[in-house]
Amino acid sequence: MNVEKTKKVLFLMDVREGLESILKKETNIHPENMLTIQCFGPVISNPFGDIMRSIILAIYQEQVEEIFVVGTRNEENSAISIEDQSIAKIQTLDYLFQNSMPEFSGETINEWLNGKQNTGDNIKNCVNMICHHPLVPANVKVRGLIINNQHGKSSIVEIAANKTA
Structure with missing residues (x-):
């Protein structure tokens, strides 16, 4: 991976250890040039939420030049199920997500909590x-x-994304 050692870099990464x-x-990258924001996923659920605010502040206050969104591909990535909660509450929240809250990612409360099941899509x-x-x-x-961190060996795969101005 080609990253300039002296460049300030921000990693938005999953909370998994290691x-x-x-x-x-x-x-x-020199440790003093490496900033990290840890979250579950990583999923940014709101473009004007706390995670995005931290990213923007890091860019301007720490002169971050490059950002990496880092996830893991493990079979143990498990989703939270809220099926045990009241069906009426879940249906109400799903209705609000679909019709009244376009700022949230996902169309249901489960998608908002867990993100997409495909790490690459997230x-x-x-x-x-x-x-x-x-x-x-x-x-x-x-x-x-x-x-990909399996059996003590790790490999990194870059995800192509649409970057149009």
């Missing part, structure tokens, strides 16, 4: 949301990565 050390090893959506955000400067590179 990802930061894998990224340090694979990218050769990463592409995040990369596109960051790239097309009106407060993100055009010179900031945004890339998506999936870390």
Whole structure:
């Protein structure tokens, strides 16, 4: 992976343990130039929510030049099921998601909580949301990565995303 060692880089990554050390090893970025935001997924569910705010502040306050949205591809990625909750509450929330809350990603409460089941799609959506955000400067590179970490061996796959101005 070709990353300039002196460049300030932000990693939006899953909360799984060990990802930061894998990224340090694979990218050769000096630790002092590496910023991380950890979240479950990673999924940015709102373009004006807390995660996006943290990304924008990092760009302007820390002079971040490149952003990596990093997910993992493991069989153990499990979704939360809220089926045990009241059916009426779930139906009401699903109705609101479909008809009244376009700022949320997903069409149902389960999609909002879990994101898409395909890690690559979640990463592409995040990369596109960051790239097309009106407060993100055009010179900031945004890339998506999936870390395959199985049997003690790790590999990184770059995810292609649509970046049109």
